[in-house]
Amino acid sequence: MTKAPQGSAAPQQTAQRTVRPAVSTAVESAMRRALALAAQGPPHGPNPRVGCVLLDPDGRPVAEGFHRGAGTPHAEAAALAAARSRGVDPRGTTAVVTLEPCAHHGRTGPCADALVDAGVAAVHLAVSDPNPVAAGGAATLRAAGIEVTTGTLADEGEELLRHWLHAVRTGRPYVTLKLATSLDGRVAAADGTSRWITGPQARAHAHTVRAQVDAIAVGSGTALTDDPSLTARTIDGGLFEHQPLRVVLGRSAVPGDARLRGPGGPLLHLPEHDLAVVLGLLAEREVRHLLVEGGPTLATALLAADVVDELHAYVAPVLLGAGPTGVGDLGVTTIGAAARFTTHDVTRLGDDVLMVARRTQPVTNPQPAHARQNGRPSRPTKEEI
Template sequence: MAQKEMRALGTAPHHAHEPFMQQALDAALQGHRGANPLVGAVLTDSRGAVLSVGHHRGAGSLHAERDCIARAQSSGISDFSGTTLYSTLEPCRNYGRTPACTQLIHEVGIGQLVYGAKDPTANTGGADILTEAGVSVVAGVMAADAEALNHRWTAAQKQGRPFVTVHLAQSLDARIAAADGTSQWITGPESRTHTHTIRQRIDAILVGTNTAQVDDPRLTARTPDGELAETQPLRCVMGRRELAPGAKLTQGRPEGDGWAQLRTRDPFEALLTLASAQHNGFPVRHVLVEGGQSVLSAFVAADLVDEIFAYVAPVLIGTGQDGSARNTLGSIGVETLTDAPRYGLDPADGGPVTVMGDDVCLHLTPKGAQ
């Protein structure tokens, strides 16, 4: 592309870039939420033809921009002059588990960057680095959509806490146990297998002391054939009661330091404690909360739930003869319907509604998020 044409494209109205940014937003939804934001990227040539599309697949994997460039290179493209890279989020300038994207964008010779949302963290500034390096930068294209995409991730970053995913396994009438306390298994094997895939990509898993005592869970991540997965989460119990000697979650792999007790009933305090911890050599930035009722209710009441996987089994439990049964949630401070927290269907990570055997999994995120 001639220099004059590059300047013209760089000063084009935002709507001229929107079709490519929308494609990047759609690509971002193929990833899963957690420690890192959802990000999508699209690379076009000087005529506006799409060369490659990439997205981020989670902590430790290629960032969307690197994935997009790698896909272009694998298709035989080596000359990136005249190309435009679209990214839903301002490219990073810091070196974490992967190198800075700004460095690669400059090294391969991409002529123009168009991005949606500005990096909301202290690592912002990638666009300025690229501008100084001579790359044409267009900012804020479909910014509202790009910001909504990671609404709750941004909230977690601003609060200095890990991203929180909640696991709900319940009956049609929102029970997590029968009147006699039995709870295994309400949902089927397909739902449990999906839960274990989530356990493999989180940093920590958290339950309350009552769940630890009654269910005596291992809280490990397992493969579909029942073997321990290579990567295990930090197993956490929130509460002040002592655990029974030999509790299963204190055993397993990794041995010894693979579990922790958070001696508090305050969910935000527990998250801040985890935010300052490390597991497997990395900070704890994604926590899966699996129950029980008191812990789940505390997280919901404190507006600390960023994502929900609700597995609903086709079974009705009711209340029992004496009217007792355990609901998924207890009191969350709602006295009138207008105060009830509302959630929207989340199109990311496989979609908002998935049939898993006889169960239905609802993927939800608080209203206000994409």
């Protein structure tokens, strides 16, 4: 850090704040741009979404790039190529990148080496790479004499890479459980009819989520009863370009004429009840984000095993009074042991509301629900209502 000028009357704090403000503002601004670039990459797929902006020594952006999906150049390589294509020598630039540059040889060379070879002077990154295969990029850069600053807009970087980071850190996919219920928690009427509880806007939203995930899972009972297609469809009924892997969990066979065998993503039937095994198999197939759409048996098993990372609860202003609920017995007997999530976002969709709620405490290993502590007394005191 540059020292305050000798003889300055200003206290040190003020001096620090006035040191290189243009550059630090430029770095933060470039990181925001890099995050926005990264978000243009596909949310699905095995690779993280990454964006990169190159700044000249005066803090002016001179080139940018982002990763467009597996098999295409990484963000750093794209930014360096963009610089060279416009005749800008990347030597002496500062690379602002959303994720620690990789140090491994995949389908493309290591980004850390590319930055060193290009003569980049400094690197700012938002999130360190937890991937043991790819990590070490910052060390490579520092060993080459490049100044590396970590944690710039780290929260935003974590949010962007939420599913991928979770998968890399825990070795299992990020699990989003979708529920579409009446206000009294029912997923169908007493006769089993359920089309439709929620309205068209909610259903269209659910399809856009399908188009963002790697895989959708249902239980084999639901596959038989509902004959779902589990495709990601546009509001005019067409298929989105990306179709997630369709996963059926459980022993019942998928009939030969099932919609699941029709147009859409590949079908994977796992006649396996051990959820740790299932999630491990999906992780091996590079599934980072798994959307679970039911039915109640599968939802209950995932919740009881405490492997649900996010809830997407579409709630309709409808009361049924009878019919199956979306979630069965979780082994919760008292209010203090409830499965509590933290609300991330609330969106009105026509007459319905979408509540996105996340696991309150990050966990790295699945635990049974009864072992979870959430800091609430299991025997509430008698309070006035």
